[in-house]
Amino acid sequence: xxxxxxxxxxxxxxxxxxxxxxxxxxxxxxxxxxxxxxxxxxxxxxxxxxxxxxxxxxxxxxxxxxxxxxxxxxxxxxxxxxxxxxxxxxxxxxxxxxxxxxxxxxxxx
Amino acid sequence: xxxxxxxxxxxxxxxxxxxxxxxxxxxxxxxxxxxxxxxxxxxxxxxxxxxxxxxxxxxxxxxxxxxxxxxxxxxxxxxxxxxxxxxxxxxxxxxxxxxxxxxxxxxxxxxxxxx
Numbered sequence: 001x002x003x004x005x006x007x008x009x010x011x012x013x014x015x016x017x018x019x020x021x022x023x024x025x026x027x028x029x030x031x032x033x034x035x036x037x038x039x040x041x042x043x044x045x046x047x048x049x050x051x052x053x054x055x056x057x058x059x060x061x062x063x064x065x066x067x068x069x070x071x072x073x074x075x076x077x078x079x080x081x082x083x084x085x086x087x088x089x090x091x092x093x094x095x096x097x098x099x100x101x102x103x104x105x106x107x108x109x
Numbered sequence: 110x111x112x113x114x115x116x117x118x119x120x121x122x123x124x125x126x127x128x129x130x131x132x133x134x135x136x137x138x139x140x141x142x143x144x145x146x147x148x149x150x151x152x153x154x155x156x157x158x159x160x161x162x163x164x165x166x167x168x169x170x171x172x173x174x175x176x177x178x179x180x181x182x183x184x185x186x187x188x189x190x191x192x193x194x195x196x197x198x199x200x201x202x203x204x205x206x207x208x209x210x211x212x213x214x215x216x217x218x219x220x221x222x223x224x
Contacts, residue, residue: 006151034212043113043200043215044152089152096165097142097202097213101151 003027004092006100014108019077021103023090026071030092035064035075038087038102047088048075080107111135113216115201121222122191130186130219134203141184142204142213143176147197155199158184159207191223 004025013019021035031052036044050057050064050073057064063076073090087102114133122128134141143155154168158178169175173191178184188195198220202213 036215041217043202043217046212046214049212096140096154096157096159096207098154099144099152 002101003030004090004098004100006088006090006103008103009101010104010106012106012108013080015082016079019075019080019084019105019107021075021077021088021090021105023073023075023100024071025073025092027092027094027098028071029094030098032093033064033066033073034091034093034097035062036089036091036099037084038089044089077105080105082107082109113201113203113214115199115216115219117219118217119220119222121224124193124223125190127187127189128191128221130188130199130201130221132184132186132201132203132216134182134184134201135214136182138203138205138214139181140204140207140211140213141178142202143184143186144200144202145197146200146218152200155186157207188221191221193223196221196223 034049035047037047038044048059048062048064050066065074085107089102090100091097116131139160141158144152156176157165173189176186198218200218202215204211204213
């Protein structure tokens with residue numbers, strides 16, 4: 001039972017444009033959501049989070065949006081940079097963290 | 110150290126042998142997770158320790174897998190009678206406390222190859 005799903009395995013954007021990564025969840029008990037970034041041969045690193053009582057959280061170039069009625073989460077990166085190329089995982093927390101399958105983002109110079 | 114430390118970083122073992130993977134969480138973190146990532150796959154939850162509570166073992170794929178956390182700190186993941194499908198990167202993470210409001214910090218992982 002995949003409670004957190006990232007339906008796009010890959011995304012390619014041009015440098016300077018917006019990257020939008022999407023995530024859907026099924027468990028209404030999730031109350032905290034996170035995005036992680038992972039480079040090859042490294043562990044995932046925390047990027048940004050949002051509480052279920054909010055619908056938006058912004059940190060520099062990164063903004064996370066939460067639509068609870070749709071059980072949908074998105075991460076916007078603007079402007080995208082080549083160094084943002086990585087696998088992005090969304091995660092949701094009830095008692096423990098559940099991760100999606102990841103989306104490989106490639107930002108082309 | 111300041112971060113989550115995992116050892117070994119790489120392990121090659123023969124099919125049928127037992128392996129132990131070690132995780133040193135960030136000092137003071139009460140929650141500890143094990144995940145694995147097989148080639149081309151996402152992060153698969155294995156087990157979760159939170160303080161003195163009984164661990165959540167719901168993600169362990171078979172009874173060949175077990176984990177313990179001694180003294181609320183170091184954790185060891187043991188795989189008995191390894192199979193080729195056990196080949197993956199095993200990731201450990203810790204957080205200050207489990208659940209709402211805290212992010213988990215990951216180690217660099219142990220790449221396990223079963224030949």
